[in-house]
Amino acid sequence: MTILTKFKFIRFVVPILVFMSCALSCERNSQNPSIQKEHSIKIKGSDTMVNLAQAWAEAFMRDHPQSLIAVTGGGSGTGIAALISSTCDIAETSRKMKPKEQEEAKANGINPVEMTVALDGLAVVVNPENPIDRLTIDELSDIFTGKIRNWKDVRGEDLPIVLLSREVNSGTHVYFKEHILRKGDPKRTEEFDDRSLLMPSSQSIADEIAQNPNAIGYYGIGYSSPTQKILAIAQDYNHPYFLPTIENIKNGNYYISRPLLMYSNGEPAGWIKDFIDFILSPEGQKIVEDVDFVPIQ
Amino acid sequence: MKPNPYRTERIAFTLLLISTVVIILPVFFIVFIIIQKGFSAISWEFLTSIPKMGMREGGIFPAIVGTLYLVLGTLIFALPLGVFSAIYLTEYAQDNLLTRLIKLAIINLAGVPSVVYGLFGLGIFVIFLKLGASILAGSLTLGVMVLPIIITTSKEALDSVPKSFREVSLSLGVSKWQTIRYSVLPHALPGILTGIILAISRAAGETAPILFTVAAFYLPKLPHSVFDQAMALPYHLYVISTQVPNVEVKIRYGTALVLMMIVLSLNLAAIILRSQFRKRKKW
Amino acid sequence: MKHFKEFLIEKVIWFCGVTSIVIVVLIFIFLLKEGLSLFKHVNLVDFLFGRKWYPISDPPHFGIFPLVLGSLTVTLGATVIAVPLGIASAIYIAEIASPRIKEILKSGIEMIAAIPSVVIGFIGMTTLVPFIKHYLNLPTGLTAFSGALMLAFMAMPTIVSIAEDAITAVPHKYKEAALALGATRWQAIWRVVLRAASSGIVAAIMLGIGRVIGETMAVMMVTGNAAHIPESLFEPVRTMTATIAAEMGETVQHSEHYFALFAIGIVLFIITFIINLIADLSIHRHRE
Numbered sequence: 001m002t003i004l005t006k007f008k009f010i011r012f013v014v015p016i017l018v019f020m021s022c023a024l025s026c027e028r029n030s031q032n033p034s035i036q037k038e039h040s041i042k043i044k045g046s047d048t049m050v051n052l053a054q055a056w057a058e059a060f061m062r063d064h065p066q067s068l069i070a071v072t073g074g075g076s077g078t079g080i081a082a083l084i085s086s087t088c089d090i091a092e093t094s095r096k097m098k099p100k101e102q103e104e105a106k107a108n109g110i111n112p113v114e115m116t117v118a119l120d121g122l123a124v125v126v127n128p129e130n131p132i133d134r135l136t137i138d139e140l141s142d143i144f145t146g147k148i149r150n151w152k153d154v155r156g157e158d159l160p161i162v163l164l165s166r167e168v169n170s171g172t173h174v175y176f177k178e179h180i181l182r183k184g185d186p187k188r189t190e191e192f193d194d195r196s197l198l199m200p201s202s203q204s205i206a207d208e209i210a211q212n213p214n215a216i217g218y219y220g221i222g223y224s225s226p227t228q229k230i231l232a233i234a235q236d237y238n239h240p241y242f243l244p245t246i247e248n249i250k251n252g253n254y255y256i257s258r259p260l261l262m263y264s265n266g267e268p269a270g271w272i273k274d275f276i277d278f279i280l281s282p283e284g285q286k287i288v289e290d291v292d293f294v295p296i297q
Numbered sequence: 298m299k300p301n302p303y304r305t306e307r308i309a310f311t312l313l314l315i316s317t318v319v320i321i322l323p324v325f326f327i328v329f330i331i332i333q334k335g336f337s338a339i340s341w342e343f344l345t346s347i348p349k350m351g352m353r354e355g356g357i358f359p360a361i362v363g364t365l366y367l368v369l370g371t372l373i374f375a376l377p378l379g380v381f382s383a384i385y386l387t388e389y390a391q392d393n394l395l396t397r398l399i400k401l402a403i404i405n406l407a408g409v410p411s412v413v414y415g416l417f418g419l420g421i422f423v424i425f426l427k428l429g430a431s432i433l434a435g436s437l438t439l440g441v442m443v444l445p446i447i448i449t450t451s452k453e454a455l456d457s458v459p460k461s462f463r464e465v466s467l468s469l470g471v472s473k474w475q476t477i478r479y480s481v482l483p484h485a486l487p488g489i490l491t492g493i494i495l496a497i498s499r500a501a502g503e504t505a506p507i508l509f510t511v512a513a514f515y516l517p518k519l520p521h522s523v524f525d526q527a528m529a530l531p532y533h534l535y536v537i538s539t540q541v542p543n544v545e546v547k548i549r550y551g552t553a554l555v556l557m558m559i560v561l562s563l564n565l566a567a568i569i570l571r572s573q574f575r576k577r578k579k580w
Numbered sequence: 581m582k583h584f585k586e587f588l589i590e591k592v593i594w595f596c597g598v599t600s601i602v603i604v605v606l607i608f609i610f611l612l613k614e615g616l617s618l619f620k621h622v623n624l625v626d627f628l629f630g631r632k633w634y635p636i637s638d639p640p641h642f643g644i645f646p647l648v649l650g651s652l653t654v655t656l657g658a659t660v661i662a663v664p665l666g667i668a669s670a671i672y673i674a675e676i677a678s679p680r681i682k683e684i685l686k687s688g689i690e691m692i693a694a695i696p697s698v699v700i701g702f703i704g705m706t707t708l709v710p711f712i713k714h715y716l717n718l719p720t721g722l723t724a725f726s727g728a729l730m731l732a733f734m735a736m737p738t739i740v741s742i743a744e745d746a747i748t749a750v751p752h753k754y755k756e757a758a759l760a761l762g763a764t765r766w767q768a769i770w771r772v773v774l775r776a777a778s779s780g781i782v783a784a785i786m787l788g789i790g791r792v793i794g795e796t797m798a799v800m801m802v803t804g805n806a807a808h809i810p811e812s813l814f815e816p817v818r819t820m821t822a823t824i825a826a827e828m829g830e831t832v833q834h835s836e837h838y839f840a841l842f843a844i845g846i847v848l849f850i851i852t853f854i855i856n857l858i859a860d861l862s863i864h865r866h867r868e
Binding site for chain 2: 790
């Protein structure tokens with residue numbers, strides 16, 4: 001009995017000791033992070049850009065095997081908040097920093113430097129079964145604020161409208177609210193109808209659109225596929241309708257487009273600078289086109 | 298006319314059977330659908346290579362390793378702390394109001410939503426202690442989350458060892474610690490291990506607590522130190538099923554399959570261990 | 581030397597015990613400290629009963645009433661589905677099934693607890709949501725009902741295993757006495773055993789509810805997350821847990837929004853604490 005119990009006890013204690021020593025060795029490894037620190041870049045922010053940043057990181061790490069780039073999504077606000085709390089090196093955002101965020105950054109001793117890395121058109125999408133193929137900004141505003149609740153009020157079928165929006169931490173959500181719901185006028189106070197479904201990501205909007213003929217949503221054109229129909233948008237009935245093609249976005253004909261930004265703390269230096277240079281290089285901008293965004297040049 | 302009690306019984310028993318089947322069926326449905334759609338994705342390459350092409354190709358190696366690191370980190374923190382606390386509470390602490398309050402608080406903590414632990418971990422480890430989003434912060438958060446589970450299961454196992462075992466040992470002049478070490482712990486061990494395995498499977502499968510404390514969307518290399526972020530399987534599944542466009546169905550289901558297999562096999566181990574324990578218990 | 585070793589071990593045990601207690605206390609204090617800071621800016625009534633949740637608008641609205649109702653709707657739906665099914669199956673497992681079947685069923689139900697919630701959410705999103713939209717002819721399948729169905733499923737292991745324990749713990753002589761008086765097995769179960777096990781069953785229900793109200797990922801993936809006061813089970817809702825998970829990453833430390841999410845954390849904490857307390861009390865009454 002004693003031999004047996006002793007044996008069991010050893011089985012119990014040995015793993016603990018192994019874990020402990022593991023922990024200690026991990027600690028020791030982390031004693032000299034200075035060598036690794038400059039190789040590792042943490043990027044955080046916009047979900048719109050997360051796949052783009054991922055593609056850049058993948059290509060950059062292929063060329064620079066010693067570098068380590070961690071990409072995390074969560075929303076533009078997430079990235080900016082992380083930059084302000086110094087938990088990331090680069091914040092990727094699909095909107096500019098708000099004055100309030102600038103103040104908070106200053107208060108925390110952070111000096112955000114803004115870089116435009118790509119352009120994005122916001123596509124307004126519906127299910128391909130939906131006969132609607134064009135809308136004006138006013139109609140969009142009325143739909144998303146809940147004034148229009150049925151497709152028949154915008155020349156469609158007699159079906160309820162299901163609104164799909166992004167979470168409040170999304171730059172896309174904020175941009176859409178400011179430029180569509182409030183029509184670019186900072187004095188207006190329209191909000192998304194509280195019936196709008198706040199989806200955790202652009203992809204989940206795309207998935208829901210693909211299977212729901214009642215739904216309308218919006219996201220960066222990079223997420224569109226043949227299972228959704230992109231609407232042509234006009235400023236009002238007197239203006240022509242435009243689709244978010246690369247030309248229409250570059251020449252400014254398509255109304256809902258925006259720059260995609262990156263913020264670093266201070267002018268980029270070291271590996272961060274190398275990474276940014278890579279992004280702005282023709283090779284980096286080629287990747288932008290590959291993932292269906294619009295290159296800046 | 299009075300209803301026939303035997304017919305009532307037959308109807309009632311049939312309804313009970315139907316309810317049980319209704320509960321069990323979805324388990325088979327879920328397991329079946331995941332295996333059916335995900336099995337073709339599983340290959341040695343899928344398990345050991347890094348994600349490529351915007352996570353639409355390649356494997357899930359960093360996510361598996363990340364989850365293993367997190368589980369290990371959680372254990373290093375929560376295992377000794379939890380087991381020793383349980384020993385303290387059952388064997389050493391005086392039975393007064395304070396102890397009872399503490400026991401109650403710990404039992405209640407086991408029921409607190411995991412997202413609240415995530416909140417706590419973000420506030421205290423990531424921001425307040427400035428650990429940043431890192432394996433360390435994530436492990437500590439998961440550790441705090443499973444601590445009540447380890448304490449309560451270990452405590453139950455220790456409580457189930459009859460008092461007489463201790464009394465006999467003590468009356469022979471054996472010291473308190475020796476008594477616990479040789480007369481109590483060996484009998485409580487299977488119960489404690491069951492709790493630990495359940496804690497591991499919980500830590501491996503949870504998403505909400507690691508959402509803000511460690512998980513990286515994409516990090517194709519293995520982390521260098523405990524201060525790095527890491528990918529983790531549950532979060533990776535969340536990412537490729539809601540965030541990345543045009544991921545092949547079989548990769549999504551394949552990832553779900555791997556995650557489910559890891560957690561299920563841990564639970565199976567716990568179930569087997571416990572039934573062995575019950576069989577051996579003779580007092 | 582031996583004495584010294586023993587002394588050391590006992591100190592380590594004491595230290596660990598105290599550390600765990602400190603951690604427990606720390607969680608309470610930390611949540612309270614961060615959450616209560618909100619009420620310097622927002623008053624409690626506006627927070628609890630405000631009908632608008634627009635946390636990043638200018639000025640922001642921090643009314644969690646729609647979120648609380650969202651959580652309650654999903655929880656109520658899940659409870660209505662899970663409790664009768666769960667208790668029925670607990671009775672079946674405890675009283676009717678043969679020992680072999682019993683072991684298989686118990687392991688099967690415990691396996692539910694082992695499926696990570698993100699996997700259940702994923703399956704729900706890809707199979708249940710389109711199914712519900714199609715067959716109930718709803719504008720969208722992302723509804724409280726989808727969430728309730730999945731949570732009912734996830735609450736099963738808790739409800740079934742605890743209720744089964746309670747039923748098994750009823751002394752055999754109760755049932756035998758009833759059978760000897762000429763009752764059928766069903767009458768003995770329904771009128772005698774269940775009544776004797778009632779407080780344990782209450783505990784099972786409460787712990788099941790606790791499980792449901794705290795679930796995050798699966799709910800976030802299928803309920804649509806609209807912060808709208810729901811009028812029925814078949815509308816999208818936003819739960820408290822999903823709100824924290826979706827928005828926490830964004831908040832700047834010590835902003836009002838950050839405090840507001842901690843305040844939601846406190847509300848969740850209090851709700852689950854009360855639920856667990858009731859469960860704990862009824863288990864004790866049961867044991868006595």
